[in-house]
Amino acid sequence: MNKKVTGKKAATSSSKTLTSKSTATKSKAAAGSALSQTKAPKKQTSAKAATSASKTLSDGRTSKASKSAAGSALAQKPSKKKK
Numbered sequence: 001m002n003k004k005v006t007g008k009k010a011a012t013s014s015s016k017t018l019t020s021k022s023t024a025t026k027s028k029a030a031a032g033s034a035l036s037q038t039k040a041p042k043k044q045t046s047a048k049a050a051t052s053a054s055k056t057l058s059d060g061r062t063s064k065a066s067k068s069a070a071g072s073a074l075a076q077k078p079s080k081k082k083k
Contacts, residue, residue: 002078003041010072011038013065023066024059026052031069037076045077 006014017023017031030053037043045053053070056062062070 006034006038013068016065027056027066030073034069034072050077
């Protein structure tokens with residue numbers, strides 16, 4: 001289990017991303033995931049939110065705030081277990 005939480009800077013970026021009218025849905029999904037994990041070490045990023053975060057990071061048009069939120073969301077996804 002990943003016990004990371006969203007820090008202040010990433011939470012602020014997530015908030016800016018969520019309130020922006022020009023932000024894409026995928027960026028908002030990643031930001032929402034990151035924001036929900038502020039002070040919540042037991043919550044983890046879902047596979048769907050991780051995919052959105054990955055697409056957000058690879059899109060060249062994405063703002064710095066959205067990328068910060070997406071990075072935080074990806075850092076909090078569960079690690080793959082080895083079989």
